[in-house]
Amino acid sequence: MISTANYPARKFGVRSAMPTGMALKLCPHLTLLPGRFDAYKEASNHIREIFSRYTSRIEPLSLDEAYLDVTDSVHCHGSATLIAQEIRQTIFSELQLTASAGVAPVKFLAKIASDMNKPNGQFVITPAEVPAFLQTLPLAKIPGVGKVSAAKLEAMGLRTCGDVQKCDLVMLLKRFGKFGRILWERSQGIDERDVNSERLRKSVGVERTMAEDIHHWSECEAIIERLYPELERRLAKVKPDLLIARQGVKLKFDDFQQTTQEHVWPRLNKADLIATARKTWDERRGGRGVRLVGLHVTLLDPQMERQLVLGL
Numbered sequence: 001m002i003s004t005a006n007y008p009a010r011k012f013g014v015r016s017a018m019p020t021g022m023a024l025k026l027c028p029h030l031t032l033l034p035g036r037f038d039a040y041k042e043a044s045n046h047i048r049e050i051f052s053r054y055t056s057r058i059e060p061l062s063l064d065e066a067y068l069d070v071t072d073s074v075h076c077h078g079s080a081t082l083i084a085q086e087i088r089q090t091i092f093s094e095l096q097l098t099a100s101a102g103v104a105p106v107k108f109l110a111k112i113a114s115d116m117n118k119p120n121g122q123f124v125i126t127p128a129e130v131p132a133f134l135q136t137l138p139l140a141k142i143p144g145v146g147k148v149s150a151a152k153l154e155a156m157g158l159r160t161c162g163d164v165q166k167c168d169l170v171m172l173l174k175r176f177g178k179f180g181r182i183l184w185e186r187s188q189g190i191d192e193r194d195v196n197s198e199r200l201r202k203s204v205g206v207e208r209t210m211a212e213d214i215h216h217w218s219e220c221e222a223i224i225e226r227l228y229p230e231l232e233r234r235l236a237k238v239k240p241d242l243l244i245a246r247q248g249v250k251l252k253f254d255d256f257q258q259t260t261q262e263h264v265w266p267r268l269n270k271a272d273l274i275a276t277a278r279k280t281w282d283e284r285r286g287g288r289g290v291r292l293v294g295l296h297v298t299l300l301d302p303q304m305e306r307q308l309v310l311g312l
Contacts, residue, residue, distance in 0.1 A: 001229050003035055007119060017208070017230055037237065040064075043095055050090050054083055059195045063237075067107055069195035081124050088122065105130065106191035112141050130189045135162040142186050144179075146209035148291045149256070153183075161187035176256050204238060205250075205296030206231045213254045213289030217281055223293045224249075224277055228270050231295045235268060244268060244297040249277040251285070252292035259284045268297060 002023050005014040012027035024030055044063040051058050057069035076082035084101040091099045098120035102113025105127045116123035125133050138160055140150035158164055164172075164187035172180030185191065206227050214220060235244070247269065248262030261280045265272055273295055281290075 001226070003233070017206075017226070019226065041237075043097065046095060047091055047097075047099075050087060050094070053090075054087065057195045057197045059197055067110065067195045081122075084122050084124075088120075106189065107193050107195070108143055108186055108191045109133075109189070111143055112137070134165075134187060134189055135160065137161045139164065139183070139187075142183070144182065146292070147211055148209060148213065148254075149179075152256075179256055203296055203298050204231065204235045205294055206234060207250065207292055207294030207296075209252075209292045210290075213291050215289050217278065220251075220277060220281055220290060220293055221274060224270075224274055224295065227293065227295050228273065231297070232268060235297060239299060243300055245300045246298040247273060247276075248296055248298075249273060249280055250292070250294035250296065251277075251280055251290050252294075253285065254289035254291055257288075258292070262298070 002014060002016055002018045002020060004016045005018075005023075009023075009027055009030060012030075014023045014027050014030065020032065040063050047064075048058065048060065048066070051066060051068055054075050055068055055070050055073050057071075059067040061067065070078075070080050070083050073083060076086060080103045084103050088099045088101055091097055100114055100118045100120060101122040102110045102116065102125075103122065104110040104113050104125040109125050109130065113123040113125050138150070139145050139153050139158060140147070142161075145153075153159070158167070164183055167184070169181070169184050172184050174180075176183065208223055208227060210223075214223075243266060245264070246262045247265045248260055250258060250260045252258040259280060261276050261284075263272060263276055277293075
């Protein structure tokens with residue numbers, strides 16, 4: 001399984017979570033390298049230390065991605081743009097690694113901006129520029145809006161945030177539920193989530209949104225077989241002993257409704273996940289197409305884990 005791909009490989013269609021055999025068919029001269037997670041973790045810790053020189057409000061998302069709130073920072077005369085530029089230069093100077101950055105007033109726009117000038121660039125959206133930026137922003141760029149969702153929205157005449165701004169919120173809520181509210185808020189530039197520097201990781205998950213809805217259990221099972229090794233790798237990064245509280249599956253249907261099913265389980269177990277998914281598929285699908293399959297585990301509460309270790 002491909003963990004990640006550099007930009008030259010991506011030009012051939014190679015993507016993360018792709019089976020190696022498929023990647024080699026797309027790019028026969030592909031160079032495969034083993035993962036070096038210890039080195040990645042060391043670099044990640046160094047980068048986190050660089051962030052901390054500018055602010056204590058850091059919300060890690062992964063080994064190589066984080067939100068920073070520099071609202072109250074005195075560095076670079078308080079300029080978020082200059083801070084981002086200086087952090088990128090420092091990362092390259094100390095680690096010989098390039099970095100991209102997005103600067104914006106709210107989290108989801110900062111995330112979008114961070115993808116605008118990759119690799120090794122940055123993009124700034126000032127508060128004054130937000131309305132014009134959103135008018136033409138494709139809905140597919142909003143985190144959480146996948147290809148299938150974007151296609152369904154476009155079929156309704158909704159392609160950009162500007163299109164959604166003209167919609168009635170009540171209609172979106174009736175049509176899409178919670179997703180409709182998030183879509184409406186993001187299209188208005190609303191994202192009230194704070195940068196949470198004290199967030200404890202409560203779960204680990206992996207999911208796949210299909211280019212086309214699936215209708216047969218064999219297709220779902222094949223996706224789970226491909227997702228499971230990635231879930232195992234992600235869990236091992238945060239819980240090497242693989243101890244968990246629960247594990248479960250998620251299915252999202254072609255009408256944007258979704259369902260989850262969990263079991264109390266002490267360790268990650270593929271057979272149980274497949275059995276749970278099959279039960280969910282048979283009992284809750286109701287003939288609908290499935291557009292997303294996900295696997296997740298809920299981590300043990302630290303207090304509970306200490307009690308288990310102490311044998312209380």
